[in-house]
Amino acid sequence: MDLLIILTYVALAWSVFKIFKIPVNKWTLPTAALGGVILVGGLILLMNYNHPYTSLAQKAVIAIPITPQVTGVVKRVTEKQNQPIKKGEMLFELDNTRFQARVDRLEADLVTAVHNIRSIRGQLEEAIANTSYVSAERDRLLQDYQRYLKGSKAKVNPFSERDIDNARQNFLGQDALVKSSVAEQAQIKSQLESVVNGEQSQIVSLRAQLAEARYNLEQTVVRAPGDGYVTQVLIRPGTYAAALPLRPVMIFIPAQKRQIIAQFRENSLLRLEAGDLAEAVFNALPGQVFEGRLVTVLPVIPGGSYQAQGTLQSLNNVNAANGVLAIIELKANPEVDALPDGISGQVAIYSDHFSHVSVMRKVLLRMTSWMHYLYLDH
Known part of the structure; x- marks a missing residue:
């Protein structure tokens, strides 16, 4: 772009010399050259400083x-x-054959588990009834044993030692049955009392496995x-x-709002402010300029980010990677939306400082857009 300004000045100077027939001598030519250096140099410095430009811009999307x-x-x-x-x-x-088979198996296991719980409840009722029966039988045998013991203490013992011993063994055997029945009843109760959120733990586990299997099937x-x-x-x-x-x-x-990511020189930070007017041109759309606004400047430079490694980290200060990244949001435009994502372009930012110089930047940006008809690389 600087070259365009210089060539423009040269063309104007040549025209002035021709139109006004100014002689070319040792005074006029150095004066024109020196004046050009001062004028063009001053304009370029003011323009570059206050209205940054970059040829490194892309239409970016999140993938x-x-x-x-x-x-x-x-x-x-x-x-x-x-x-x-x-x-x-x-x-x-x-x-999904494997995943459907797992869902079917867990559904069957869940139905079986629900029926097993019902069966266990029936077993508990049966165990309670059995405990009552063996307890009553134990009490009867205890009474018989006590009757035999009482008779053995009488003056005339109507019972033999064998009868007393049999009564005692019968009572102890029945008492063991009572204890066994009570233990069985407690074991069944423990299975039924293993509850999570009001539901038997085995069923909760199967439901969780079934939910995971159905999720995997959906995936x-x-x-x-x-x-x-x-x-x-x-x-x-x-x-x-x-x-x-x-x-x-x-x-x-x-689908997302189309944004432009542009990389500017680091010293452009002096004039990059959110909300500044921006213009962009694209190689694929020669002769057209699209308006937008500077949204934000990213708070980190890619070349300055580091990650923990097994070795000491050296500086990532690569000249090609130096630059601040800015996000520019363009106004809605069907032609820009139709461009392939990731396409390159050029961007200029116009600050509020020396706004009259921005006219020159705008002219140069449009000249750059016209040059895209020539298939030149930038």
Whole structure:
């Protein structure tokens, strides 16, 4: 852009010399050259300082890598690739035979567990009745044993030692049956009293497993997380898709407000303020200029970010990476929306300082846009 200003001045000076027939000598030529250096240099310094420009700009979007939540073989893939797609539409489907089988098995196990609980309640009632029966029998045998003991203390003992011993053994055996029945009853009660949130723990566990299995079954159909489009679809029916976060199978671009990310020189921070007027031009749209506003300047420079490593970290001060990133929001325009995401362009920011100099920047930006007809690289 500086070259455009210099060439413009040279053209004007040449025109002045020709129109006014100014002789070219040792006074006029150095005066024109020196005047040009002062004038053009001053204008360039004022313009660059107060109205920053960058050729490093992109139409940027946030992309969502799509990774399946479960692992399986791809059964179907959407045909809407690089086309608008609605939230909830199918992106791809995995073979669900294994997941459906697990759901069916857990549903059967849950039904069995519910019936088992009913059966256990019946067993408890039976154990309670049995405890009552053996307890009554024990009490009867205890009375018999006490009667035998009382008779053995009489002057004339009508019972033999064997009768007394048999009565004692019968009582002790029945007492053991009572204790066994009580223990069985307590064991059954413990199973029924294992409750979580008012429901038997085994059933709660099966319901949780069934809910997880149903969730995994639903995840065999991967759906669009929102309105947008899907691109770089790298799977086909028969592909083995793994639930690994580092192995996405496609990229989803959600519908979002179109923004421009531009990288400016670090000293441009002196004049970059949120809300400043901005203009952008794109290589793909020669001769057109699009207005917008500077939204914010990112608080970090990519080259200055570090991560913990096993070795000492050196400076990431690479000249090509030096620069502050700014987000520019353009006014709604169907031509900009139709551009491929990630396309490059050039951006100028107009501050409130020396606003009359911004006219020159605007002219130069439009000249840059016209030069895009020539397929020149910037």
